[in-house]
Amino acid sequence: xxxxxxxxxxxxxxxxxxxxxxxxxxxxxxxxxxxxxxxxxxxxxxxxxxxxxxxxxxxxxxxxxxxxxxxxxxxxxxxxxxxxxxxxxxxxxxxxxxxxxxxxxxxxxxxxxxxxxxxxxxxxxxxxxxxxxxxxxxxxxxxxxxxxxxxxxxxxxxxxxxxxxxxxxxxxxxxxxxxxxxxxxxxxxxxxxxxxxxxxxxxxxxxxxxxxxxxxxxxxxxxxxxxxxxxxxxxxxxxxxxxxxxxxxxxxxxxxxxxxxxxxxxxxxxxxxxxxxxxxxxxxxxxxxxxxxxxxxxxxxxxxx
Amino acid sequence: xxxxxxxxxxxxxxxxxxxxxxxxxxxxxxxxxxxxxxxxxxxxxxxxxxxxxxxxxxxxxxxxxxxxxxxxxxxxxxxxxxxxxxxxxxxxxxxxxxxxxxxxxxxxxxxxxxxxxxxxxxxxxxxxxxxxxxxxxxxxxxxxxxxxxxxxxxxxxxxxxxxxxxxxxxxxxxxxxxxxxxxxxxxxxxxxxxxxxxxxxxxxxxxxxxxxxxxxxxxxxxxxxxxxxxxxxxxxxxxxxxxxxxxxxxxxxxxxxxxxxxxxxxxxxxxxxxxxxxxxxxxxxxxxxxxxxxxxxxxxxx
Numbered sequence: 001x002x003x004x005x006x007x008x009x010x011x012x013x014x015x016x017x018x019x020x021x022x023x024x025x026x027x028x029x030x031x032x033x034x035x036x037x038x039x040x041x042x043x044x045x046x047x048x049x050x051x052x053x054x055x056x057x058x059x060x061x062x063x064x065x066x067x068x069x070x071x072x073x074x075x076x077x078x079x080x081x082x083x084x085x086x087x088x089x090x091x092x093x094x095x096x097x098x099x100x101x102x103x104x105x106x107x108x109x110x111x112x113x114x115x116x117x118x119x120x121x122x123x124x125x126x127x128x129x130x131x132x133x134x135x136x137x138x139x140x141x142x143x144x145x146x147x148x149x150x151x152x153x154x155x156x157x158x159x160x161x162x163x164x165x166x167x168x169x170x171x172x173x174x175x176x177x178x179x180x181x182x183x184x185x186x187x188x189x190x191x192x193x194x195x196x197x198x199x200x201x202x203x204x205x206x207x208x209x210x211x212x213x214x215x216x217x218x219x220x221x222x223x224x225x226x227x228x229x230x231x232x233x234x235x236x237x238x239x240x241x242x243x244x245x246x247x248x249x250x251x252x253x254x255x256x257x258x259x260x261x262x263x264x265x266x267x268x269x270x271x272x273x274x275x276x277x278x279x280x281x282x283x284x285x286x287x288x289x290x291x292x293x294x295x296x297x298x299x300x301x302x303x304x305x
Numbered sequence: 306x307x308x309x310x311x312x313x314x315x316x317x318x319x320x321x322x323x324x325x326x327x328x329x330x331x332x333x334x335x336x337x338x339x340x341x342x343x344x345x346x347x348x349x350x351x352x353x354x355x356x357x358x359x360x361x362x363x364x365x366x367x368x369x370x371x372x373x374x375x376x377x378x379x380x381x382x383x384x385x386x387x388x389x390x391x392x393x394x395x396x397x398x399x400x401x402x403x404x405x406x407x408x409x410x411x412x413x414x415x416x417x418x419x420x421x422x423x424x425x426x427x428x429x430x431x432x433x434x435x436x437x438x439x440x441x442x443x444x445x446x447x448x449x450x451x452x453x454x455x456x457x458x459x460x461x462x463x464x465x466x467x468x469x470x471x472x473x474x475x476x477x478x479x480x481x482x483x484x485x486x487x488x489x490x491x492x493x494x495x496x497x498x499x500x501x502x503x504x505x506x507x508x509x510x511x512x513x514x515x516x517x518x519x520x521x522x523x524x525x526x527x528x529x530x531x532x533x534x535x536x537x538x539x540x541x542x543x544x545x546x547x548x549x550x551x552x553x554x555x556x557x558x559x560x561x562x563x564x565x566x567x568x569x570x571x572x573x574x575x576x577x578x579x580x581x582x583x584x585x586x587x588x589x590x591x592x593x594x595x596x597x598x599x600x601x602x603x604x605x606x607x
Contacts, residue, residue, distance in 0.1 A: 031395070037395055037398070084587070084591075087591060093341060093394065093395060093398070094335075094341050094535075094539075095590050095594060097341060097343070097398065097531075098531060098532070098535050098586065098590045099586075099587055099590040099591065101528045101531070101532070101586070102532075102583045102584070102586035102587035102590065103583070103587065104583070105579045105580070105582060105583030105586070106580055106583035106584060106587065108579065109577045109579050109580035109583065110580065112577065113577055113580070221524075221525065225402065225403075225406060225524070228399050228402070229399070229403065232395075232396060232399045232400075236395070275414060275415070275416060275417075278414050279410060279411050279413075279414035279415075282410040282413075282414070283406075283407040283410050283411065286403040286404070286406060286407050287407075289399075289400070289403055290388065290400065290403070293392060293396060293400060297392065297396065
C-alpha cells in the first residue's frame with residue numbers, strides 16, 4: 001500500500017465528488033425552493049451524455065461536442081419543467097415521486113429508440129496520456145481535466161449564488177419561498193431558469209463522465225441515488241451542503257472501494273475478506289448517510305436554518 | 306398443444322397473484338399508512354432469497370422455507386423500519402431507498418449464492434399432502450390462496466382499531482400523536498406486517514420461476530410495485546390486485562399481441578413497452594391519481 005496509491009485514489013475521489021456536485025447542486029435547489037422530488041434529474045444527466053456523444057461525432061471535436069451539449073440539455077430541461085414538472089409543484093411528494101419515476105421510464109425508452117442502448121464516447125486523444133504530478137507519480141490527464149472543470153464550475157456556481165442578484169433571489173427562495181413570493185420575486189420564471197442551469201450542469205457531468213463510465217441507457221439511475229444521498233447528507237436546499245456532501249461521498253466511496261477489501265484482507269481470512277470487503281465498500285456511503293441523519297437529521301448545512 | 310396453452314395462462318395468472326400480494330403489502334404502508342417507502346423490494350427480495358437459499362441447501366419443504374422467508378423479511382422490516390421511521394418526509398423515502406440499495410449490493414456480492422448471476426432452483430418448494438407444486442395448476446391455487454389470505458388480512462386490519470389508527474396517522478400524524486397514540490410503534494408494526502406479507506410474495510416468486518437474482522431487490526422493482534399500487538388505487542383494498550393485473554396484463558398485451566397498424570407506424574414497438582407503461586403512469590398521476598379502483602368507485606357513487 002503505497003502513498004502514491006493513496007494520493008491517486010484521493011484524486012479519483014475528488015474527481016468523482018466534483019462531478020456528483022454538479023448533479024447535486026441542481027437537485028438540492030429544485031428540492032429546496034420548490035419542495036419537489038425530481039427523480040428525472042438522472043435522465044437529464046443521461047441526455048447530456050448522449051447529446052454530447054452525438055455532437056462529438058458530428059463536429060469531430062470533443063470540446064465542441066461537450067460545449068454544445070450543455071445549452072441543448074438546458075433547453076430540454078426547461079421545456080420539461082414548463083410542460084410537465086410545473087404541474088407537480090402543488091402535488092404531494094408521492095405524486096412527484098411517481099410522476100418523475102414515470103419520466104425515467106419514458107426517457108430511458110425514448111433514448112433507446114432514438115439512439116440505441118449506448119453510444120461511444122471516448123477520451124480525446126490529446127488528453128489520453130498521463131501527466132506527471134510528482135516525481136514518481138503520474139495521473140491521467142483527462143481526470144485532471146475533470147477536476148479542473150469541476151472546481152471551476154463549483155467556483156462559478158458559488159459566485160453566482162453568493163455574489164449576484166439572481167443568486168440572492170435563489171437563496172431567498174430556498175430559505176423561504178412564500179416570503180420571497182411576497183417580496184415580489186418572480187419565482188416561476190426564476191425557477192425555470194434555475195432548472196435550465198441544473199440541466200446544463202447535468203450535461204457537463206454526463207459528458208465528462210461519459211468516457212469513463214460508458215454512455216448507456218439507465219446510466220442516470222445509479223448516480224441519481226448517490227446525488228440524493230449527497231443532498232440528504234449536505235442538507236436540502238444548501239449549495240454549500242451539496243459541495244461538502246458530494247466531496248465526502250465521492251472520497252469515501254472511492255477510497256472505501258479501493259482500500260476496504262485490502263483492509264479486510266489484513267484482519268480476516270481471504271475468503272471472508274473477498275466477499276465482505278466489496279460488499280461493505282459498496283454500502284459505505286449509505287452507512288455514512290444513516291450516520292449523518294442520526295447525528296444531524298436536517299443534514300450538515302440545512303438551508304432552512 | 307392445449308395443455309401448453311393452459312400452462313402458460315396458469316403460470317401468468319400465478320405471477321399476477323404473486324405481484325398482487327406484493328403490491329397489496331405495499332398498499333398497506335403506502336395507501337393506508339401514508340408511508341412512502343421506496344425500499345419495499347428489499348422485503349420481497351429477502352423472502353425470495355431466504356426461501357431460495359433454503360431450497361438450494363436441500364430444505365425442500367415449503368412448511369419450513371416459506372415461514373422462514375416471512376420471518377426473515379419481518380426481521381428485515383423491523384430493523385429497517387426501526388431506523389427509517391425516525392425520519393419523515395423525503396428523508397424517509399431516501400433512507401428506505403438507501404436500505405434497499407444496501408440489501409441489493411449485499412446480495413449482489415454473495416458469490417456463494419450466485420452473486421449477480423442469480424440462483425437457479427432445481428424444483429419448487431414442496432407442500433407434501435399429495436400436492437405437487439411443480440404442476441402449474443397446483444401452484445396457481447397456492448398463489449391464489451396466499452393472495453386471498455393477504456386480502457382478507459388487509460380487509461380485517463383496515464377495519465380494526467389498528468387500521469383506523471394507522472389511517473388517522475396517515476391523515477394527520479401530529480394530531481394522532483397529540484391525542485396520545487404511540488405513533489412510532491403503530492407505524493413500525495404496520496411496516497413489519499407489510500414486510501412479512503412481502504416476504505411471502507417473494508418466496509412464492511422464487512418458487513414460481515425457480516430462479517432468483519439480485520434485481521428483485523433493486524429500487525426500480527420498488528418503483529414497479531408503487532406503480533401497481535397507484536395504478537390500481539392507493540389505499541383501496543383491491544388496489545394492489547387491480548394494479549398488478551393491469552400492469553402485467555398491459556406488458557403481456559404489448560409484448561405478445563401484435564397490433565399491426567401500430568407496428569406499421571412504429572416498428573418493433575413491442576420492445577419498448579416501458580415507454581407505454583411510463584406514459585400511462587404519468588397520465589394516471591396527473592389526471593387520475595385515485596387509480597382504477599378510484600375511478601370505478603366514483604362511477605358507482607355518481
